[in-house]
Amino acid sequence: MFTTIHRWGNSQAVRLPKGILETASLRENDRVEITAEYDRIIIRKATKKHLTIEERFEGYNGDYRCKEADTGGPVGNEEW
Template sequence: MKVNLKKWGNSHGIRIPEVVINEMNLNENQRFNLTVEEDAIALKVEENQKNLLRQMFKNYDTNQKSEEFDWGEPQGKEVE
């Protein structure tokens, strides 16, 4: 797949085609580690963001039962 390097403000950028975005399940604010390897540029998805949602909920007990909570009487215009 061929892409072009373009001027982007004071830097330069390469657009990643949509098929690659979808195939790798990337999002708009995805972070990468960039390395230069001889005559190649390598982008690797930053590990700590790869499964961020899974990490946040890794200890979540899906069998928890929710209980009703009494917040007290209305204090403002909640009920009219």
Template structure:
């Protein structure tokens, strides 16, 4: 598949066809890295690291645990 390069302000832009965007799971606002590898422009989508609960809790210490706070009485369908 080919695409045209267009002028965008002082930069150049490439429009990514929807079919390709869907294959690599990107959308408007997605972050990508741009590299030159062997004379080729390589675009790679950034993927957020998915943490396990254990990884998230690894940094918890007794200094990081805060007391509970009251948020008042329930006003809707909250079930505490």
């Protein structure tokens, strides 16, 4: 099957036929991972779940204290 790359705003786009999407078990709005290898573009269904902001901060109680880290003494011309 052949298709053409078209302009879409400032980007380029390829229209994916329904049959290809069905074969790959993909639907509209599915998250996908896109990689390029040599002369190929590979589109896979995303395996990592996209976390919402609420899920990212789940368990965070707002109490965060930054701790100082000792990186050792000055080296070379690092004297302050």
